Structure formats: structure tokens, C-alpha cells
Amino acid sequence: xxxxxxxxxxxxxxxxxxxxxxxxxxxxxxxxxxxxxxxxxxxxxxxxxxxxxxxxxxxxxxxxxxxxxxxxxxxxxxxxxxxxxxxxxxxxxxxxxxxxxxxxxxxxxxxxxxxxxxxxxxxxxxxxxxxxxxxxxxxxxxxxxxxxxxxxxxxxxxxxxxxxxxxxxxxxxxxxxxxxxxxxxxxxxxxxxxxxxxxxxxxxxxxxxxxxxxxxxxxxxxxx
Amino acid sequence: xxxxxxxxxxxxxxxxxxxxxxxxxxxxxxxxxxxxxxxxxxxxxxxxxxxxxxxxxxxxxxxxxxxxxxxxxxxxxxxxxxxxxxxxxxxxxxxxxxxxxxxxxxxxxxxxxxxxxxxxxxxxxxxxxxxxxxxxxxxxxxxxxxxxxxxxxxxxxxxxxxxxxxxxxxxxxxxxxxxxxxxxxxxxxxxxxxxxxxxxxxxxxxxxxxxxxxxxxxxxxxxxxxxxxxxxxxxxxxxxxxxxxxxxxxxxxxxxxxxxxxxxxxxxxxxxxxxxxxxxxxxxxxxxxxxxxxxxxxxxxxxxxxxxxxxxxxxxxxxxxxxxxxxxxxxxxxxxxxxxxxxxxxxxxxxxxxxxxxxxxxxxxxxxxxxxxxxxxxxxxxxxxxxxxxxxxxxxxxxxxxxxxxxxxxxxxxxxxxxxxxxxxxxxxxxxxxxxxxxxxxxxxxxxxx
Numbered sequence: 258x259x260x261x262x263x264x265x266x267x268x269x270x271x272x273x274x275x276x277x278x279x280x281x282x283x284x285x286x287x288x289x290x291x292x293x294x295x296x297x298x299x300x301x302x303x304x305x306x307x308x309x310x311x312x313x314x315x316x317x318x319x320x321x322x323x324x325x326x327x328x329x330x331x332x333x334x335x336x337x338x339x340x341x342x343x344x345x346x347x348x349x350x351x352x353x354x355x356x357x358x359x360x361x362x363x364x365x366x367x368x369x370x371x372x373x374x375x376x377x378x379x380x381x382x383x384x385x386x387x388x389x390x391x392x393x394x395x396x397x398x399x400x401x402x403x404x405x406x407x408x409x410x411x412x413x414x415x416x417x418x419x420x421x422x423x424x425x426x427x428x429x430x431x432x433x434x435x436x437x438x439x440x441x442x443x444x445x446x447x448x449x450x451x452x453x454x455x456x457x458x459x460x461x462x463x464x465x466x467x468x469x470x471x472x473x474x475x476x477x478x479x480x481x
Numbered sequence: 482x483x484x485x486x487x488x489x490x491x492x493x494x495x496x497x498x499x500x501x502x503x504x505x506x507x508x509x510x511x512x513x514x515x516x517x518x519x520x521x522x523x524x525x526x527x528x529x530x531x532x533x534x535x536x537x538x539x540x541x542x543x544x545x546x547x548x549x550x551x552x553x554x555x556x557x558x559x560x561x562x563x564x565x566x567x568x569x570x571x572x573x574x575x576x577x578x579x580x581x582x583x584x585x586x587x588x589x590x591x592x593x594x595x596x597x598x599x600x601x602x603x604x605x606x607x608x609x610x611x612x613x614x615x616x617x618x619x620x621x622x623x624x625x626x627x628x629x630x631x632x633x634x635x636x637x638x639x640x641x642x643x644x645x646x647x648x649x650x651x652x653x654x655x656x657x658x659x660x661x662x663x664x665x666x667x668x669x670x671x672x673x674x675x676x677x678x679x680x681x682x683x684x685x686x687x688x689x690x691x692x693x694x695x696x697x698x699x700x701x702x703x704x705x706x707x708x709x710x711x712x713x714x715x716x717x718x719x720x721x722x723x724x725x726x727x728x729x730x731x732x733x734x735x736x737x738x739x740x741x742x743x744x745x746x747x748x749x750x751x752x753x754x755x756x757x758x759x760x761x762x763x764x765x766x767x768x769x770x771x772x773x774x775x776x777x778x779x780x781x782x783x784x785x786x787x788x789x790x791x792x793x794x795x796x797x798x799x800x801x802x803x804x805x806x807x808x809x810x811x812x813x814x815x816x817x818x819x820x821x822x823x824x825x826x827x828x829x830x831x832x833x834x835x836x837x838x839x840x841x842x843x844x845x846x847x848x849x850x851x852x853x854x855x856x857x858x859x860x861x862x863x864x865x866x867x868x869x870x871x872x873x874x875x876x877x878x879x880x881x882x883x884x885x886x887x888x889x890x891x892x893x894x895x896x897x898x899x900x901x902x903x904x905x906x907x908x909x910x911x912x913x914x915x916x917x918x919x920x921x922x923x924x925x926x927x928x929x930x931x
Contacts, residue, residue, distance in 0.1 A: 392495060392499055393492050393495045393496055393499070394499050401500060403496075403500070403562065403563045403565075403660070404662075405559055405560070405561055405562065405662065406488070406489045406492040406493070406558060406559060406561070407559060408662065409492065425737070425738075440609065440733065440734070440735055440736040440737025440738065441736060441737035441738045442609065442611060442685070442733055442737035442815075443685070443737060444737075446683075446684040446685065446688070449664045449682055449684075450662035450663075450664060451662075452664070453658075453659035453660075453662055453663065453664040453665075454659065454660060454662055456659065
């Protein structure tokens with residue numbers, strides 16, 4: 258996975274924490290952006306709340322390149338919104354600082370989806386569970402876990418969004434993606450099959466949320 | 482090939498490679514419900530997935546037709562599972578197949594296609610069909626038919642004793658089933674010596690029929706591995722309970738959200754659709770019994786004095802009734818269901834589920850009225866009391882069941898002409914052989930007396 262460029266160097270502590278927890282590779286950008294080499298960047302996050310002038314210069318430099326670096330997410334303070342008016346071409350999206358980690362993650366995900374960049378990591382790991390998205394391998398406590406295609410897709414989807422509660426309908430449309438005979442009961446049946454395969458020790462990784470649907474593991478953001 | 486099937490196929494091929502699978506077993510089922518398997522090497526798999534695997538169907542029960550004996554096995558990629566028993570360094574996997582004609586049309590002798598067709602029909606009417614069977618079977622010391630079966634223990638219902646050696650076999654079996662994605666609801670020692678029950682959690686009928694096939698093999702494999710023998714023969718021992726396959730049935734709408742049998746405003750929590758479905762099962766029960774209970778031996782289980790149904794009746798909690806409506810908590814709408822108690826575990830699950838579904842749907846389509854619940858124990862009523870209450874007996878022999886089936890347009894439509902005719906012909910021959918056989922019972926009773 259290509260790294261993100263992050264300005265300034267060092268980036269604010271909460272930003273570093275968010276990126277690390279979300280599994281993004283990143284590199285700090287110290288200068289004015291003119292000396293960035295190579296094209297293998299997943300995008301950039303520029304903090305404009307501390308040193309706006311430096312930040313605008315970096316944005317311009319990243320945009321002016323032969324192959325512009327995108328997507329570019331701007332972090333701005335609420336008092337700076339007016340400054341954005343004439344600079345729309347410099348960024349793809351912005352996020353107000355102080356930011357909520359989940360908002361930042363969601364915006365990054367959405368941006369890379371919109372710009373067609375694949376920033377999805379190759380592996381999903383959660384506690385004892387490891388899923389390799391490249392080879393379709395699944396392992397539990399280091400032992401191979403044999404899943405059918407739909408079980409694998411369902412588990413990957415759930416494990417990529419720990420702590421998030423999904424309704425049966427959402428799971429059907431996101432995982433199956435097409436009209437399926439059993440409708441919502443299909444989801445229940447597959448969840449049960451997954452729990453059976455996870456075994457007694459790990460079946461609790463998938464939680465039933467009464468009258469709502471299912472969730473996997475715990476959110477990285479605790480109760481949020 | 483749709484994009485989705487392509488991805489499923491890629492997944493299977495990738496998995497075979499990564500897991501080092503040495504053999505892929507292509508499974509399918511003959512008309513009598515015996516599991517058949519063709520093993521292929523991973524190198525042949527891609528072609529089998531794309532084009533199907535040609536096999537000679539003439540040696541397979543119910544497949545043979547003189548003009549065209551070749552059939553195509555088309556593996557269903559969603560059913561790919563590695564087999565958890567055996568040498569972990571020699572991994573083998575299985576896939577269930579749909580059987581097609583050489584031109585790629587569904588083969589009418591394939592029970593899996595029969596069930597698919599009936600589920601499609603239910604879907605057109607706005608329903609999806611969910612089933613949960615309770616599988617009963619016996620463990621014996623060996624499978625030698627020339628001597629009386631030797632139970633592994635003398636335990637009875639829910640027994641948990643150190644004597645219960647079979648408990649260990651059952652536990653290992655449960656682990657294997659779960660590893661293959663077959664969740665189990667309960668498992669316990671049944672009433673008779675060495676008899677066990679494993680209840681499978683509900684799922685759609687096609688997956689469940691596949692699961693029943695996998696289940697029967699798994700139970701046998703693990704028993705064999707531990708030096709014992711497992712049998713699904715319906716009545717292996719006289720004088721004790723036989724093995725049934727009570728099947729819980731429910732219909733959901735096609736969104737899967739709403740249980741079509743559930744109506745909290747009624748006394749039983751059962752909707753009109755639910756009542757009509759039961760009525761359909763009751764009206765057509767005699768016609769479908771040859772399919773749900775297909776052996777001469779099946780009818781030795783369906784006798785008075787054991788917890789097996791002998792009369793066509795329904796009740797809430799009376800275990801002698803043919804259809805039971807389990808009491809469920811009113812707020813748990815998903816668990817409203819009915820239990821059909823005739824089938825035994827030696828049936829062909831694809832055909833048995835098809836017939837139960839078709840009988841119930843007929844009740845809905847024709848708006849059958851459900852008669853009153855039988856409150857008394859029907860076993861204890863006299864023949865005339867039963868007649869007055871309009872309670873018919875279930876067929877009491879394979880012969881009677883075949884006669885009821887012969888005249889049934891419902892069963893003919895459900896199974897299709899090919900299977901319907903072949904089944905009747907094959908089972909008539911079984912009955913003729915049985916009738917001509919002089920049994921030990923007769924020798925014991927008559928040889929010296931006459």
C-alpha cells in the first residue's frame with residue numbers, strides 16, 4: 258500500500274494516532290512540497306490550522322506536479338472557513354480540526370474511493386483472526402480457517418469495520434450485492450455458519466445486536 | 482458466467498491452490514438419496530467449474546436412460562468445503578453438484594434440481610422455505626447384517642454417564658460438522674440404547690438437504706474412525722424407539738424479514754397461511770409418505786406405542802400427532818414453525834423437503850381449512866372414535882404408501898415424471914422382494930407349530 262504524505266513534520270499527535278490505528282502508511286512532509294519525488298503516493302493530508310501560509314504553498318506544490326498528488330484532504334480550524342473560498346482547486350475535501358478520528362477515516366476512505374485509488378490494505382487482522390484479501394486465505398490463531406466464498410466475503414466485510422453495527426439489509430446489499438432467495442434470513446444462516454467455524458472460543462467475535470443486526474469485535478474507538 | 486460466479490470460481494481455485502488440496506470430490510445424490518462421489522485432481526477443477534464434468538449416468542440409481550446415459554456434473558462453488566477428517570497433509574475438499582444433460586439443461590433425474598425447481602416455485606409465490614431436521618441414529622459395534630446389532634451402551638434419554646462411550650464419538654462428530662459450517666442446535670442421547678440425536682439449526686432447504694447428506698457421511702466416517710458403526714436405518718431394533726427425522730418447517734417472505742406462519746393475534750400465534758400449510762400437509766400426507774419413509778423398514782417405526790405418528794392429525798404439544806405446532810414465545814416471531822414428524826433419516830432429503838413444501842403450498846393455494854386440533858392422544862382412541870373425529874391412518878406399509886403415491890398428481894408434479902415413475906418402479910420391486918422373503922419371525926412362529 259502506498260503511503261500518504263502528511264504535512265507538517267512532525268504531524269499533530271492525534272493525526273498520527275488516527276492514521277496508525279487505521280492502518281495507513283504515511284510519511285511526514287517537511288519542506289514546501291516542491292521537493293516531493295516519485296508518484297507512488299496514496300494522497301496527502303495537509304494541516305492548515307497551525308501555519309496556513311505554509312500549508313497553501315504545499316497544496317499548490319502538490320497540485321502543480323506533472324502527476325498531481327490526490328486525493329488531498331485539508332485540516333482546517335473552524336475560523337478558517339472563509340479562507341477556503343478562493344482555494345477550492347487546492348484540495349479534494351476538508352475536515353474541521355479538532356477532528357473526530359472516525360470522521361477523518363471515513364473521509365479518507367470516501368476520497369480514495371472517489372478518486373479510484375485503492376488504499377484498502379491487503380490484510381485484515383483482528384485479534385486471533387487474519388484475512389488475506391490478496392490470496393483469500395483466512396487464519397484463526399495461526400491455523401487455516403476454511404470458509405466458503407460467501408462466508409469469507411461476509412467475515413471480511415465485518416472484520417474490516419470492527420465495532421460497527423450492520424443491519425441484515427445492509428449486509429445483504431453490501432456483501433451479497435444482489436437479490437438472494439432467503440433475504441435477511443440468509444444473513445442469519447451465514448452468521449451461524451461462521452460462528453460454528455470460528456468455534457466456541459472465538460464465536461463471540463461476531464455479536465448479535467438485538468433487533469438491529471450484527472457487529473464484529475470492538476470498535477477501535479471504544480464506545481464511540 | 483456472471484461476475485459473481487466468476488469471483489466464486491476464482492475463490493475456489495485460489496483456495497485449492499493455497500490449501501494444497503490434493504483431491505476434490507464432486508458430490509451428487511441418486512434418486513434413493515445415496516451420496517455419490519467423483520474425485521478429480523485440482524488440475525481438472527477449473528474445467529469442471531466452467532463446463533461441468535461428464536460422467537456415465539447409466540450405473541447410477543434413477544439416472545439410467547437408454548438413449549442418453551451421459552450427464553454433466555456442475556459443481557456449485559458456494560458448497561466448496563475442505564473435509565476436516567483424514568490426513569491434514571493430504572487435504573481433500575468437496576463440492577455439491579447440479580446434474581445437467583449433455584446440452585446443459587437441468588437433468589430431470591437429479592434430486593437437487595427437483596428441490597431447486599420446487600423452491601423456485603415457492604419463490605414465485607413469494608416464499609422462502611426454511612427447514613431444521615432432528616437427526617436420529619444408532620451406534621453399533623459393527624455393521625455386520627448377519628448377526629443382531631450390538632448397541633455401544635445401554636443409556637437412555639439424556640443419559641450422561643461414563644458408560645456412554647458413544648458420547649465421545651458424538652462430540653468429535655459435532656466438531657467436524659461445525660468445521661464444515663453445519664451449526665448444531667442440540668445433541669443428546671436418545672431414548673433407546675445407543676441411539677443419538679443431533680438437531681441441525683434451521684437454514685434454507687437446499688443448503689439443508691446438502692447438510693443432511695454431509696451429516697450422514699460425517700456421522701458414519703467418525704464412527705468408523707473410532708471402530709464403531711453408525712446407521713440411519715429407521716428401526717434397527719425391535720421393541721425400542723426407531724430413528725426419525727422430525728422436520729421443523731417455516732415459510733418466510735422473500736425479504737426474509739417476515740415469518741409467514743406468524744400471527745401474534747391468534748391463540749397459537751399461527752397465521753392463516755400457517756394453518757393452510759398444515760392442512761395441505763395433512764391432506765396430502767398419505768401421498769408423500771412413500772417419499773418421506775421410503776424403506777420397508779420405515780413402517781416398522783411408524784407403529785403405535787412409540788413416539789412416532791401413525792395417524793393424520795395435528796396438535797400443539799402431543800407427540801403422537803403427525804404435525805406438531807411447537808409453542809413459541811409470542812415476541813419471537815422468527816421461531817414460529819411447524820414440525821412434521823413422519824420422515825425418517827433414511828429418506829432422500831431433496832425429495833422429502835420438496836414433497837413437504839409442495840403439500841403445504843397446495844394447502845395455501847387452494848385455501849384448505851384446517852380441522853380442529855386433536856386434543857386426545859390419538860393412540861388411545863378406538864377405531865370408531867378416530868373415524869368419528871375424521872382421523873385417517875398414515876400408510877402402514879411401503880405397499881400402502883406406494884398405492885397412495887401412485888394416484889397423486891401432487892407428487893408426480895413435485896418430483897417430475899422421470900423420478901416419479903422410476904421411484905415407484907424401484908420401490909415396487911423392493912416390496913415384491915420383501916413379500917417373497919421368509920423371515921426369522923415366521924420360522925420361529927410357524928415351523929414347529931404347523
